[in-house]
Structures are given as C-alpha cells and as structure tokens.
Amino acid sequence: MKIFPTLLCLSAAAVDVVSAHYRFMSLTINGTKTADYQYVRQNNNYQDPIEAINNWNMRCNAGALQGLKTKTAQVEAGQTLGFSLDRMIFHPGPLQTWISRSTVPDVSQYDGSGEWVKIQSDDAKVQGTVLSWPNWYITEYNFTLPASIAPGQYLIRAEHIGLHLAQEAGRAQFFVSCAQVQVTGSGTNIPTGGIRIPGDPVAYLPRDYQATDPGIMLDINHATSYTAPGPAVWTG
Numbered sequence: 001m002k003i004f005p006t007l008l009c010l011s012a013a014a015v016d017v018v019s020a021h022y023r024f025m026s027l028t029i030n031g032t033k034t035a036d037y038q039y040v041r042q043n044n045n046y047q048d049p050i051e052a053i054n055n056w057n058m059r060c061n062a063g064a065l066q067g068l069k070t071k072t073a074q075v076e077a078g079q080t081l082g083f084s085l086d087r088m089i090f091h092p093g094p095l096q097t098w099i100s101r102s103t104v105p106d107v108s109q110y111d112g113s114g115e116w117v118k119i120q121s122d123d124a125k126v127q128g129t130v131l132s133w134p135n136w137y138i139t140e141y142n143f144t145l146p147a148s149i150a151p152g153q154y155l156i157r158a159e160h161i162g163l164h165l166a167q168e169a170g171r172a173q174f175f176v177s178c179a180q181v182q183v184t185g186s187g188t189n190i191p192t193g194g195i196r197i198p199g200d201p202v203a204y205l206p207r208d209y210q211a212t213d214p215g216i217m218l219d220i221n222h223a224t225s226y227t228a229p230g231p232a233v234w235t236g
Contacts, residue, residue, distance in 0.1 A: 020090035021047035024158040024177035028082035041067040049173035059112035060178035077185030078147035083158040084140040091162030094228035095135040096121045098157040107153035117194035124226040146236035148187040167219040169211040
C-alpha cells in the first residue's frame with residue numbers, strides 16, 4: 001500500500017532528513033497556547049527521535065525524567081488541551097496522547113515510572129489502496145481531557161511514531177514530550193488499563209510496547225490496514 005501525502009508533494013531527494021524532525025514544545029489550554037517549555041519538560045537532544053524502545057527516554061524524551069524547572073499547569077477535567085510543535089509533522093505514523101498519575105506529591109519530581117493510559121489516538125485512514133495519516137503536516141493538535149478523571153497531578157505525554165523506516169525492528173522513531181498538569185474538578189475515576197513506558201521486564205504487562213509489535217514494526221508501503229500500538233483509548 002502506498003503512502004500518499006494529502007497536502008504536499010516533495011521528492012525524497014529534496015528533503016533533509018534532519019529538518020523533517022520536530023518537537024512538542026508547548027501546551028495549549030482551552031485554545032490558548034502557552035509559552036514554549038513553560039509546562040512542557042524540555043529535552044536535551046534537540047529534535048532527535050527516540051529509537052531504543054526499552055530506554056527511559058521513551059517516557060518524556062532525553063533529559064526529561066524530571067521537570068524541576070518546569071511549571072505545572074492548572075487544568076480542569078473535561079477541558080480541551082493540546083500540544084504545539086516547532087515544525088510540522090513530516091513522517092507518516094500515529095499520533096497518540098497518554099496520561100500518568102504522579103506517584104509522588106510533586107509532579108515535577110515524578111519520573112513517569114507509573115502506569116500510562118492512552119486518552120487519544122488517530123490511526124491511519126484507509127482510502128482505497130492508500131494509508132492516509134490525519135496528523136500529516138500539522139503543527140498543533142487538540143484532545144479532550146476526560147471529564148470523569150480524578151483530581152491530582154499528572155504527566156500528559158504527546159507521542160508521534162514515525163514509521164517511514166519501520167520495516168525493521170528498532171527503526172521506528174518516537175517523538176515524545178511530557179507536560180506537567182494539576183487536574184481539578186469533581187471526577188472520581190483514576191485512569192487504568194495502561195502500559196509501562198518502557199515495558200517492565202519483571203512486572204510486564206501484555207500491552208507494553210515491544211519493538212516487534214505490528215503497530216511499530218511494519219512496512220507501511222505494503223500495509224492493508226493499521227492499528228496503533230497500545231491499549232484502547234480510556235474515556236473515563
């Protein structure tokens with residue numbers, strides 16, 4: 001199955017691979033874009049993707065296991081949130097959002113070692129013999145924080161998986177960032193049914209990412225369908 005860009009047609013020879021990389025740099029709250037890295041933990045690997053799926057950098061990117069210099073945003077359950085990037089998403093692949101409840105009193109010191117629950121996902125759309133990716137060439141996206149989520153401090157993780165080289169294990173590219181939030185509201189539900197990032201070899205969950213998962217290792221040019229990796233979206 002061929003991949004067809006719906007907005008731009010650029011020859012591969014004209015594209016600088018590095019320039020096609022991107023970062024999630026800012027959080028949007030009810031339509032208002034906040035400053036870069038105000039609430040998003042800043043990584044130290046510029047725009048480089050994460051490829052080692054069993055590395056701690058998979059959680060919030062390189063150098064972002066803690067966010068002591070990052071502010072924590074006040075958000076309400078049920079609000080529309082989002083992330084903005086420094087460049088448009090250029091690689092084909094799914095865009096997903098995850099949330100993890102802090103296991104320590106101050107989320108800026110939380111390393112993301114708890115459970116991560118998916119709250120948004122946009123799989124590929126099949127158009128005849130073509131896979132179309134809804135997130136191609138966007139520079140921002142929005143999602144809804146479940147209205148029933150319990151108050152508390154959380155990390156919210158944006159994740160785009162570049163699948164252009166994913167026909168071999170370990171070649172998928174993960175672009176990730178984490179925002180720190182304090183959720184308010186009257187919800188009572190704790191997010192459940194998630195995964196560990198990276199997968200825990202001792203307390204392994206069947207849903208944990210593996211390098212050979214069909215949503216992570218595949219040849220997208222000959223795929224007839226696609227399902228993003230991980231469990232179903234948690235809606236509360």
